[in-house]
Amino acid sequence: MVGWKSFIERLIIMSFIDYAMKLMSSASTTTVTCPVCGVRSIQSTSKIRLNQAMICPGCKSLFVAPH
Numbered sequence: 001m002v003g004w005k006s007f008i009e010r011l012i013i014m015s016f017i018d019y020a021m022k023l024m025s026s027a028s029t030t031t032v033t034c035p036v037c038g039v040r041s042i043q044s045t046s047k048i049r050l051n052q053a054m055i056c057p058g059c060k061s062l063f064v065a066p067h
Contacts, residue, residue, distance in 0.1 A: 004009045005065030007043060013031070028044070028045040028046070029042050029044055030042070030043060030045050030048065031043075031044065032048070032054065032065045034058060034059065034061065035054035035063050036056065036059050036061045036063065037056060037059040037061070039056055039057065039059070039060045041054075041056065041057050041058075042064060043065065047065075051064055
């Protein structure tokens with residue numbers, strides 16, 4: 001049973017750390033400009049950091065913002 005207790009403790013700690021990281025990254029936003037139509041929109045900084053595609057609210061095109 002000692003092994004299960006340490007496993008559960010590590011799982012709780014990792015869940016808390018994961019939650020804190022998601023909370024901090026989701027709170028950070030920045031303004032980016034669409035390269036197609038030039039509309040500025042607020043996007044998550046985690047999307048920019050991870051090079052994820054974003055959708056322009058003006059022309060609906062997909063783009064990846066430069067760093």
